[in-house]
Amino acid sequence: MAESASNVPSAELLEFPKKDKRRFLHAVYRVGDLERSIKFYTEAFGMKLLRQRDIPEEKYSNAFLGFGPEESNFVVELTYNYGVDKYDIGTGFGHFAIATSDVYKLAEDIKAKGGTITREAGPVKGGTSVIAFAKDPDGYLFELIERGGTPEPLCQVMLRVGDLDRSIKFYEKALGMQLCRKIDRPEQKYTLAMMGYAEEKETTVLELTYNYGVTEYTKGNAYAQVAISTSDVYKSGEVVNHVIKELGGKVTRQPGPIPGINTKITAFLDPDGWKTVLVDNEDFLKELHKKE
Template identity: 30%
Template sequence: MAIRSLHWVFKIGNRKDSINFYKNILGMTVLRHEEFEKGCEAACNGPYDGKWSKTMIGYGPEDNHFVLELTYNYNISSYKLGNDFQGITIQSSEALARAKEASLPIQDIGNSRYSLCSPSGYKFILVDQPQPKDRDPVMSVGISVSDMDRSVKYWNGLLGMNIVKADDREQILEFGSNQAQLFLHKIDGSVDHATAAGRIAFAIPGGELKGVESKVKEAGHTILTPYITLDTPGKAQVQVVILADPDGQEICFVGDEGFRDLSQVDPAADQLLEEAMDKDKSDEWFKKKGRSKVTA
């Protein structure tokens, strides 16, 4: 069963500030952009029914890079952060230099690693080494777990991720040696996803999706969205199954064949995003109505 890591989903409140951070500080490229009039059937944009957008951004094509999915709900200005997300690690002295030049708050966490936060408060860890050109600069994504043994049984024993490093407080897992790794960080107490809860996505051969769903169901674990086909107007259909790990971390398994077709880089993506941001008058509309956007 060939599985590859795809992306992490962030909810963002201020699209312009966020895009500036990902493009001009981290140095990522807009790969795709889509606008939707109603909420996603698989809750890609969270539990919201209104107009929203999805922007895929990263260091290269989704076929061989771990990228970010930025979801923006037009009527929501910000989201409450929990303790569930531990950060995305990127190797890039160049991004670190841009962050310093922009006078962003940066913390030296040792071993040539520095942490900073996006405008929405999401943590990034920059490794102070030249950004690689022969592989994806994104090295890992970290999440919190409350019971390490239970989580390892789920991610390794049930889903089949390989253990790269193991100790009581941290486990590193991966589906392939050339992919972004998953860091499990043991925290004290329970995992709180709040409203900013993210989602990690993996691609799997489409014919094996229902098998994963059945396996997880038989093991007594949570299935958030049973096998479903999602439509993107004018693009390929994709089949997905959405799961949740023992701490409630959302996991999307998507059919690889349809997703490879859907996820082709769109040369017009940056322009489409800029046009959407220029047309976005939601702040003005709420102000005229004597209201403000919701803090979710």
């Protein structure tokens, strides 16, 4: 059945995500002890505590940490729910990544602060890139990547997906991302795609990984979402609605202001159930600059 004319989005609307000035704002996930995590992230990873707030009426606290100000850098938003000290990370979430000029040194610093290195620093198999893997106190994995002089040290969020081509299309169409590179590793039975808003070495990317033959993963209750800025939440929401009809996914929050804060957002799940929140950029900056 043909769509009625009113249901067919204009070419201009579908082009909007690519023209919209977007960037990754933060990744949100849950931790069992906020003070323990802040100590580890600042001392072992070298992040800065950017802001912290307690919302007793909602029974949670959160802290924003990163390598630069929220106005320009991607950061982590750690959430502590009163009385919950453990979460299930699930099989779908992969890792975050930190780019550093000296992986060996960062890995040693993490060990010295009581962190666990799950893969020692050294070149990747069959290549020259130097990496390591570290685990934070809640069990989240961080890949450490050797990269000189990057403007964005917090550089990856890796998520596993069940159909890589569908996911690439979804993030290109719904969110205006570009495919930075695609790598197939048949000997390890996986393919991955780096998706972002600029060249991989200059920005944060989503690293989407497809393991041969695996179409579904458990989500757990630990990792929550990424937030991305947009100049128009309503227009963005229209595009997302259209793409979800084509590729799958689900809108979980219609575009509009959050009560009490008035920041306009919309939220949705991709075809694998991974959540993205689009945040009005001007509202976000106003929220940051509000006097406490």
